[in-house]
Amino acid sequence: MTKIFLAGASRGVGREIAKSLITQGNHVVALLRSESARPDLEALGITVAIGDALDADAIASLVAKQPFDAIISTLGGKPTDGERADFKGNRNLIDAAVKAGVKRFILVSSIGTGDSAAALPPQALETLGAVLAEKEQAENHLTASGLTYTIIRPGGLKSEPPKGSAVLTENPNIAGSIHRADVAHLVVSALTSDRANNKILSAVDRTMLFGQPEFEDFAL
Known part of the structure; x- marks a missing residue:
């Protein structure tokens, strides 16, 4: 049984990942800032840990409570939010993982960060600029941490049922939409794939691309 924080x-996406992890028999500890989602998660068989990702000491304590095989983070906020967890929360999780000796970290980021900025139209970049800048900081902090990492950058997120036509690619110029459940499937698949180690990958649905680009799939 793999232990995941x-x-x-x-x-x-985080909720979909939780469902997928439990379905595959993993032990999952889910970080929640409030009690509101506790009943739903516990009904799935997930252990809940209450804490604020922006509180570095609290996060370090929670991560150190038991030996975790990996940390998965989908932390993020909207441009209209106040203090977001996109960088600070993820930085605290990454630092806690390093301190606790966790070997694997998967960060769900976004197309539009880093070298994928050119994949988005200028209007989208302007709207999401502050959020994307923080996500890029988190990505950089992770890649410099010494942890074995995978960064997955989804395109525009949709809430419909999974389509099964989602793919990963190392091509940073690809953009499109993708269903949240399909992102979750890709994340959980990456968790057990050595090929995904220390990779930055964009996640899109082949049937919902912006334009008709040619690109190479990344097989896990």
Whole structure:
């Protein structure tokens, strides 16, 4: 049984990852900032840890409580939020992982960060600029941490059921949409793939690309 510390499981991609991890028989500890999502997660068989990702000491304590095989983070916020966890929360998780000796860290980021900025239209970059800048800081902190990492950058997120046509690529110029459940499947698959070690990958659905680009799939 693999022990996973999951941050961001209260909703969205994080919730889908939680479901997928449990289905595959993993032990999951989910970090929550409030109690609101606790009943739903515990009903799935997930252990809940209450804490604020922006509190470095609290996060270090939670991560050190038991030996985790990996940390997965989908932490993030909206441009209209106040203090976001996109950088600070993820930085605290990364530092806690290093301190506790966790070997594997998967960060769910976003197309538009780093060398994938050119994949988005200028209007999108302007709207999301502050969030993407923080996500890029988190990516850089992770790649410099010494942890074995995988960074997955999804495109525009949709909440429909999984389509099964989602792919990963190392090409940073690809953009499109993808269903949250499909992102979760890719993240969980990357968890057990040595090929994904120390890779930065964009995640899109082949049927929902912006334009008709040619690119090479990254097989896990």
